[in-house]
Amino acid sequence: MIETADIVTFLLMGCVTYLTRIMGYLILRNRTLGPGTRAVMEAAPGCVLITVIAPYFATDRPADLIALAITLIVATRFSFLPTVLAGIASAFLLRHLM
Template identity: 50%
Template structure:
C-alpha cells in the first residue's frame, strides 16, 4: 500500500462512526426545523435557543479553567478580555490564535 492510500484509509468502524454522527447531527437540525416551522416562539423560548451556542462554547472551554499550563491560562485570559469588548467570532479567532502562539512560545 502506498503512503497516500495508507494516509487516507479509514477502517470500517471509524467510517461508520463518522457517518452516524453526520446523520444524527443533520437529523436533529431537520427535526428542529420541521417541529418549529409553523410555530411562533415566546420571547423566553427564543432567548433559550439563542443562548445555546454560547453554552456549548462554554462547555468546550471550561476545562481550560482547571489547567496548570501557563500558555493555556494566558490564552484564556486573552479570550476573557476579548469577550468583554467584542462579539463572539473575533473573540474565538483571537483566543485560538493567542493560545496557539503562546503554546508555541512557552
Template identity: 55%
Template sequence: MTILTILLMAFVTYCTRIGGYWLLNGRHISLRTAKVMEVAPGCVLVAVLAPDFASGKGADLLALAVTALAATRCSLLVTVLVGVGSGWLLRQVIPF
C-alpha cells in the same frame, strides 16, 4: 481516529441545530426563549473548553483572559477565533 471524532462531533452539533429549527418551525416562541437559544452555543463552548482552563497552565489561563476580553467587545464568531488563535499562539510561546 481524531478526525473521525471531530467529524462525528460536527455532525451531531449540526443535527442538534437543524433539529431545533425543524421542531420550532412555524411556532411562536417568547422573547425570553429566543434569548436563551441565542446564548446556548456560547454556553456549550464554555462547557467543552472549561476543563482545559482548569489545568492551571499559564498559557491556557492567559488565553482564557484574552478570550474573555474579546467576548465583551466582539461577536461570538470573532470571540471563538480569538480564543482558538490566542490559545494556540500562547501555547507555542509559553511552555508551562
C-alpha cells in the same frame, strides 16, 4: 499530536449541535416563539462551546490560562467571531512561546 478520541469527540459534539438546531427547526417550524424562548434557542450553541472551553479552566499550563484570560477580556468587548479568533491566536502564540 491530536488523538483519535479527541477528533471523534469534536465530530460528535458538532453533530449534536447540528442535530439540536435541525430538530428545533423541525419541531418549532409552525409555531411563533416568544422573546424568552427565542433567546434560549439562540444561546444553545454557546452552551455547547462552553463544554469545549471549560476544561481549560482546570489546566495547570500557564499558556492556556493566559490565553483563556485574553479570550475572556476580548469577549467582553467584541462579538463572537473576533473572540474566537483572538482565543485561537493567543493560545497558538502562547503555546509556541512558552
